[in-house]
Amino acid sequence: GAGVSQSPRYKVAKRGQDVALRCDPISGHVSLFWYQQALGQGPEFLTYFQNEAQLDKSGLPSDRFFAERPEGSVSTLKIQRTQQEDSAVYLCASSIRTYEQYFGPGTRLTVT
Amino acid sequence: AQTVTQSQPEMSVQEAETVTLSCTYDTSESDYYLFWYKQPPSRQMILVIRQEAYKQQNATENRFSVNFQKAAKSFSLKISDSQLGDAAMYFCAYRIITTSGTYKYIFGTGTRLKVLA
Numbered sequence: 001g002a003g004v005s006q007s008p009r010y011k012v013a014k015r016g017q018d019v020a021l022r023c024d025p026i027s028g029h030v031s032l033f034w035y036q037q038a039l040g041q042g043p044e045f046l047t048y049f050q051n052e053a054q055l056d057k058s059g060l061p062s063d064r065f066f067a068e069r070p071e072g073s074v075s076t077l078k079i080q081r082t083q084q085e086d087s088a089v090y091l092c093a094s095s096i097r098t099y100e101q102y103f104g105p106g107t108r109l110t111v112t
Numbered sequence: 113a114q115t116v117t118q119s120q121p122e123m124s125v126q127e128a129e130t131v132t133l134s135c136t137y138d139t140s141e142s143d144y145y146l147f148w149y150k151q152p153p154s155r156q157m158i159l160v161i162r163q164e165a166y167k168q169q170n171a172t173e174n175r176f177s178v179n180f181q182k183a184a185k186s187f188s189l190k191i192s193d194s195q196l197g198d199a200a201m202y203f204c205a206y207r208i209i210t211t212s213g214t215y216k217y218i219f220g221t222g223t224r225l226k227v228l229a
Contacts (some may be wrong), residue, residue, distance in 0.1 A: 043203070
């Protein structure tokens, strides 16, 4: 594919459920970022991968959030025991150069 | 604290006119990149323009140009000859290298641009 893809595009979860959000970066892109974008706000950094190594997870809001990229391509962001405050759009971005990012369309998570 | 401030939540411009979106940031870094991203409604965020902090010359990309004032930590975006397709949320951001040697992008809260026909 030509761009970054994310699935699902929309996810509704009942409070307390676990969810898994997938990101397929552009082929060959070494760096991968996850962001959380609350309604009416800018993206907030969650975590950063270089290949399969998670080099920075300082933005993950709690230990309920977990991200992985086991083979250095596809990444999954998992949220356990979802809470209402987790409702947001989750954006993934990949890059081959550190001064540019290509964003996916995002996954809109609604926790009811 | 590393922050990006966009003080204009919403701006309007008449089609074919010029509009300037403001952005200020706070960083102690000397080497960084600054960006403007566009996020159309329900569509993906795309890069509009990029500025390297060490370059004194302001970046331009067709109808888009920036006014980079490093000492004032100001990075405004000028859109000339505005078109209906320019209507979107615009986010200012900068990239830093963290103390652990990784990269992090800090985004502002955005400015919604409306283009009036």
